[in-house]
């Protein structure tokens with residue numbers, strides 16, 4: 001029935017056309033079948049994109065959506081941030097800077113508190129703090145996929161590289177009698193592969209006690225509390241505000257910024273941040289924590305939050 005209909009000249013009620021849709025202007029005598037051949041978009045997709053309830057008539061001069069805004073389109077926006085992360089000397093410099101600063105803080109604590117009896121601890125997040133998963137991000141570019149597509153498979157490969165300066169710093173902590181706790185929101189099912197990857201990179205303290213993944217909550221505070229009960233936490237490293245304190249368990253962009261301001265004495269003295277322009281809670285905040293927005297809506301929210309000059 002559908003095959004017969006597409007050869008007819010038909011009228012239809014087109015779906016709403018957004019600025020990001022790619023459109024085809026219908027010519028006199030066109031059929032969906034001809035348009036499909038011309039645009040390379042299947043007849044079924046043309047029907048779907050345009051909400052065609054009756055594919056019997058199309059009208060010359062009207063616009064037909066031939067491509068909706070997809071994750072493949074949205075993923076194009078990853079290119080510059082991923083490129084910066086993977087190729088810039090500046091990224092590497094920032095990473096070394098973070099771990100050098102953490103080492104200074106650790107040394108300072110050793111020097112200033114020589115009589116401390118509790119074992120010193122350093123808490124680190126894993127992803128984009130000490131391990132680099134950006135090849136997986138780069139793999140999304142040019143595809144219609146998004147997180148968590150293939151992330152488990154990526155973790156299973158155990159090939160994430162250490163961030164510049166991470167291995168040296170964490171082993172320095174171990175040499176000086178400290179212990180490293182890995183508090184990550186990777187899921188428990190990823191534990192074995194995560195621990196294998198951490199061991200492969202030469203990080204210390206990679207065992208059941210020190211690798212604390214997400215069992216029931218993404219809130220890291222209860223895990224930090226377990227560490228603080230028996231250790232002296234000297235420094236925390238992360239790429240996301242939730243890696244540092246529950247003070248940052250706020251959602252809006254404005255509240256996140258003001259909580260960072262409120263804790264300004266802690267940055268570089270207790271908390272050390274690594275850059276992550278690719279993903280994180282900052283992105284969730286842009287979507288008002290509605291991760292289920294479609295690609296079109298995410299694109300709109302991203303653009304809507306830009307501070308633009310001159311004003312449009």
Ligand SMILES: [Mg+2]
Nearest residue numbers: 125127128239
């Ligand atoms: Mg992280």
